[in-house]
Amino acid sequence: MTSENHSFRELSQMATNLIPSEIIRLGNEINKLIKEGHEIFNMTIGDFDPSEFPIPTKLRNAIINSYNLGHTNYPPAHGMLELRQSISEYILKFQNLEYSTEQILVSGGSRPLIYAAYKTIVDPGEKVIYPIPSWNNNHYCHLSEACPIEISTLPEQFFMPSVVEIQPQLKNAVMVALCSPQNPTGTMFSKDSLYSICKAILLENEQRKGTRKPIYILYDQIYSQLCYDSNIHVDPVTLFPELSDYVIFIDGMSKSFAATGVRVGWAFGPESVLNKMRAILSHIGAWAPKAEQVATAEFLKDIPEVENYLKKFKGEVHERLIGLFDGLKKLADDGFPVDVIKPQGAIYLTVKFPWKNYRKPNGDIFTSQSQITEFLLKECHWAIVPFKAFGDDGESEWYRISVGTIRKNKIGEMLEFLKLGMKKLVK
Numbered sequence: 001m002t003s004e005n006h007s008f009r010e011l012s013q014m015a016t017n018l019i020p021s022e023i024i025r026l027g028n029e030i031n032k033l034i035k036e037g038h039e040i041f042n043m044t045i046g047d048f049d050p051s052e053f054p055i056p057t058k059l060r061n062a063i064i065n066s067y068n069l070g071h072t073n074y075p076p077a078h079g080m081l082e083l084r085q086s087i088s089e090y091i092l093k094f095q096n097l098e099y100s101t102e103q104i105l106v107s108g109g110s111r112p113l114i115y116a117a118y119k120t121i122v123d124p125g126e127k128v129i130y131p132i133p134s135w136n137n138n139h140y141c142h143l144s145e146a147c148p149i150e151i152s153t154l155p156e157q158f159f160m161p162s163v164v165e166i167q168p169q170l171k172n173a174v175m176v177a178l179c180s181p182q183n184p185t186g187t188m189f190s191k192d193s194l195y196s197i198c199k200a201i202l203l204e205n206e207q208r209k210g211t212r213k214p215i216y217i218l219y220d221q222i223y224s225q226l227c228y229d230s231n232i233h234v235d236p237v238t239l240f241p242e243l244s245d246y247v248i249f250i251d252g253m254s255k256s257f258a259a260t261g262v263r264v265g266w267a268f269g270p271e272s273v274l275n276k277m278r279a280i281l282s283h284i285g286a287w288a289p290k291a292e293q294v295a296t297a298e299f300l301k302d303i304p305e306v307e308n309y310l311k312k313f314k315g316e317v318h319e320r321l322i323g324l325f326d327g328l329k330k331l332a333d334d335g336f337p338v339d340v341i342k343p344q345g346a347i348y349l350t351v352k353f354p355w356k357n358y359r360k361p362n363g364d365i366f367t368s369q370s371q372i373t374e375f376l377l378k379e380c381h382w383a384i385v386p387f388k389a390f391g392d393d394g395e396s397e398w399y400r401i402s403v404g405t406i407r408k409n410k411i412g413e414m415l416e417f418l419k420l421g422m423k424k425l426v427k
């Protein structure tokens, strides 16, 4: 059923105009090639292969045990108290922030919480600032009928937004959506950079006091346990405790514990905001399953177990990121048309294939990003996601590589296939 044949719309304007997911489109193409017998290195999804990255054993056993104990009825709307207690202790231990159980909201993964934060803060037509590239803010703006203010970021700034671009837009906005370590770039805020942004927001809120809705910060730190080398996770409330009334943190089990299918996420922030988010989500019914909540509460309480898991898990993710980074850097040093940014956090690597002045073996010049994506897929066996999927204009030659499904012993072969493909390009 399409609406094009009619002068009226058969579905809501919002649903009719939903932007299809670029990653799903690419996924369909990849599956087709795999079915035809091609070997494809699929680095498109921000997920983990459970045979490479299993969830913590203690968590898995606790989930099974919870079902055996019959934890199969509705959990409380804002999450089980034991879990919120464990999360409160976890936040204190790893971020040195004090949040009570009443300031924490649990949900079925962190996505519903992001949606609920948008719906709680932003009225239709109000403005939300976020960087490009970034993960799904364009979709959340669409769902909540918010007006996006997209901030373009630069490779020289590791694709992180800075106060220079954000500050001039603050007057118009009600929310700034930030993420660190960032999906899709695998880069993160330095303390100085986040400090300047937060200071500007604080000043704007002081001017607004009592006259207008303040600016809120949606701070997505779902990758905060995955920081590498000397990169340290920073957050707005540690830098400015007086911002705590305006910051909604997003976090959860999905990425830090390879538990994307377990579906336990949490938000923490001002109680008044969290209460409204809870009310919205209770109508949607986006609770995390009760057995998973009981198990997560048990697991997160066991700090030595959490630390042991993180140490090994982080090491494994970083090894893959660095293996690919070193290999790509060597190709660049050897004169191949590729550029790469050193990974700082998360499970992603940012890479550029600046091929627009190159010719394919048939003599055709690359004229668009989609042709580069296709050549990578068909000639190099590389499936990766163009920044277009993260809100970029569609012609950027930058891509996201996700390492959650990569086998370490395949990295050499993957780089070899890429090199063979690039050898076919003619300047």
Ligand SMILES: Cc1ncc(COP(=O)(O)O)c(C=O)c1O
Pocket: 046, 108, 109, 110, 111, 112, 135, 179, 182, 183, 220, 222, 252, 253, 254, 260, 264, 265
């Ligand atoms: C930055 C960021 N936030 C939130 C999520 C969603 O996490 P969940 O699977 O817990 O809904 C993702 C998933 O890719 C993400 O990359």
